[in-house]
Amino acid sequence: MKTLNDLFILDGMKECTVLAGHRGLTRNVKFVNISDTPDVIQFLDKNHLLLTTGYGFQDDTQRMCDLIKQMHALNCTGIIIKVNRFLKKLPDEVKLLADDLAFPIIDLPTDQTLGDLSRHILNYLNDHEAEQLYYALHVQKEFSDMMIKGYSLNSLVEQLGHFLARPTILFNHRGEKMAQSHDFRMDSMKIVEQEIIQKIKEDLNAVREESSFEIPSREHQLITSFPVQSKRQYPSMLVIVDSSTLPYPSSQMAIEQAGNVISFTLIKEQAIDENSRLLKNNFFADLIEMRIHSDEEILSRANYYGIEANMDNICIVCTVDAEGNNYENLQLYEKKVGELHNNIYDQLEDEIINGKMDATLFTKEKYFVMLLQFSHYTETEIKIVTEFIERSQSNIQGDYSVSFGVSNPTQSLSDIPIAYQEAVEAINNGYDMKMTGFINFYKTKEIKELLNAIPRKDLKSLYENTLKSLAYPKTKEDLELVKTIETYLNCQCEISDTSRKLYIHRNTVKYRIKKTEELLNCSFQDPVDSLRVRVALVIGSILDEDD
Structure with missing residues (x-):
């Protein structure tokens, strides 16, 4: 059942002013009754809303107070009255009583008729869902025609903002603006746009779902995001300002239908992007190959x-x-x-x-x-x-x-x-x-990695031919010779550095180097011989790992 507060989305109610009983705007509305007769209470019941010019109370404040008490006892909805028609001003006693009982009294401008307002409200109460459905289908048809004719995303979002009479903006899955209604081109909306973007950046995952949030410059209006699916993992976001009070007969169904068409348009544009991606990948393949x-x-x-x-x-x-x-x-x-x-x-x-x-x-x-x-x-x-x-x-x-x-x-x-x-x-x-x-x-790749790619039998042959008897040292003297030449080569053939690292005398190093050169029939001062022995020593470490 609709509440009195829900009626304010109707065009006929937009200029109305709540004079008293604000706390009672949540009262339910089931029926509308128009009357100026003093005995109107006989025709009222629970959840009834009274529309009146106030003619019957223009000189009798007490009678109006009595009617309010009686209507409150019946759990009626409230009174919509043309105050300026006969009363000119709502009496203070009436206002105090209505506030005390949380019984709403609403002022209707004199240029609107009670009959028109009654018709609008009754249509809203009786045919609300049907009319919203018809309007949603109308929106779907309009948007589908626009999509078929190749309208851009910006045109679609502009049209949705027009249908809803609400500022509307479309963001992609990253929170980047894609399209907006004309409202956001006004200077007064620049701060609103910036605050919405900031809110999206702060909690992108939440905004990707259907959710509502507030921004500082619109404290009393909810900003609502609606997900718009496409071929991407995460949806785009349709953000609408003050969507909780859409003008009748707009509804969330209308937003969903428009969102579906926008979704199809996004998918179409993504298909074009995929074709461009294919051409880009073809270029890369041509380059690599x-x-x-x-x-x-x-x-x-x-x-x-x-x-x-x-x-x-x-x-x-x-x-x-x-x-x-x-x-x-x-x-x-x-x-x-x-x-x-x-x-x-x-x-x-x-x-x-x-x-x-x-x-x-x-x-x-x-x-x-x-x-x-x-x-x-x-x-x-x-x-x-x-x-x-x-x-x-x-x-x-x-x-x-x-x-x-x-x-x-x-x-x-x-x-x-x-x-x-x-x-x-x-x-x-x-x-x-x-x-x-x-x-x-x-x-x-290091030398060791490259050598690992060579068959082991070839490595073993090179190792044995180069180091000869030192390939498999058995005595302590042979082990010392191998250690000395390895250190000597690592020290760039510097005698002093080698003796310092091995903690032996310089002459001992010279003796071992000379003896090794004789055994291997080489000279460590020869770059070719030096490299050959270095490689053989690396091969030795590889063969040791195999063992």
């Missing part, structure tokens, strides 16, 4: 996507870890895998924007690829990139973990394929070490 042979063409196509020349380029590759029951179960549903990858793409895009990174996002097969550009890639930038990746990983990971591989910097656009391969290799190195949910920076 070296199908672009001209530097001029690389520069031209790169500039189209905001990638500049003469910058330090860092390639970051992200992928979902293909381990765990959750991911294996997901693979059974190809559609869900696609949704997961689309969600991760959107989230990475959000992270780039929120982190204010100069980056371009691509996809290549199972990888999400971010190409970051810096004027100079120093320790400061490395810290920025690390914090960016850690924050992105934390925000993206849920039921599924994601890992990142990061390349070394490259200065030329034509070297981006190298950066991509380094980032992929950094990812694969992490998986080789059985890691998940990791961040791995590419490192140039």
Whole structure:
């Protein structure tokens, strides 16, 4: 059942003034009765609202007080009276009594008729839901026609603001303004817009759901957000000022119908964006697979996507870890895998924007690829990139973990394929070490890593041919010779440094070096011989690990 307060959304009630009994505005309304006769109480009942000119009380304040007491006893709703018609002013005794009983008395302007107001109220009470439904269908038709004709999002939001007679604004899932009604172009609404944006930033997750909040400049008006779904993981937000008192017959149903059409329009625009994304990914594939042979063409196509020349380029590759029951179960549903990858793409895009990174996002097969550009890639930038990746990983990971591989910097656009391969290799190195949910920076392979890739029999042959009898030292003297040449080479063939580190005399070092050179038939002063022995010593450590 509707309350007396609900009637104020009607056009006929907007100019009315509550003169007394404000606390009773929550009384229910079931029926409207028009009368100026003194015995009107005989025709009133519970939840009845009386409309009168006050003619029967113009010279009898006590009779009016008695009527109020009787109506209150019957639990009537209140009185709407044309005070200026005959009374000119509501008597103080009447006002005090109405306030005491919380019995509403409302002044109706003289230029409005009781009959019209009665009709509006009765239509509202009796056909409220039906009329709202018809109006919602009308709104849906209007908006559907606009969508078919290719109207922009701003036109749709402008039209919704017109239908609702309320300032309306559309935000994307990040809380960025997409469209607004003309109200927000007025200077008086600038502060309202800023306060709404600030509120959204403070609690984005709450505003993404249907919720209401207040802002300082509109203390007595609720600001309401309505989610507008699209292909993204999180909805856009339709924000309406003072939506709790929509003018009749507007209703939340009308907002929902308009929201559905706006949702379809968003999906259509996202489909266009996806086609642009496909073209962008094709360019990246052509670049990585070296199908672009001209530097001029690389520069031209790169500039189209905001990638500049003469910058330090860092390639970051992200992928979902293909381990765990959750991911294996997901693979059974190809559609869900696609949704997961689309969600991760959107989230990475959000992270780039929120982190204010100069980056371009691509996809290549199972990888999400971010190409970051810096004027100079120093320790400061490395810290920025690390914090960016850690924050992105934390925000993206849920039921599924994601890992990142990061390349070394490259200065030329034509070297981006190298950066991509380094980032992929950094990812694969992490998986080789059985890691998940990791961040791995590419490192140039050390000699030991390169030697590990050579067959063991070849390593063993080189080791034995180089160190001869010292390859497998058995006596204490042989062990001391091996330790001495290893230290000597690590000290860049400096006798003093070697003797200091081994705590032996300089002459002892000289003796051992000379003896070792004779055994191995080499000279440590010869760069080739020196390198050969160094490599052999590294091979020895590899062979020891195998044992």
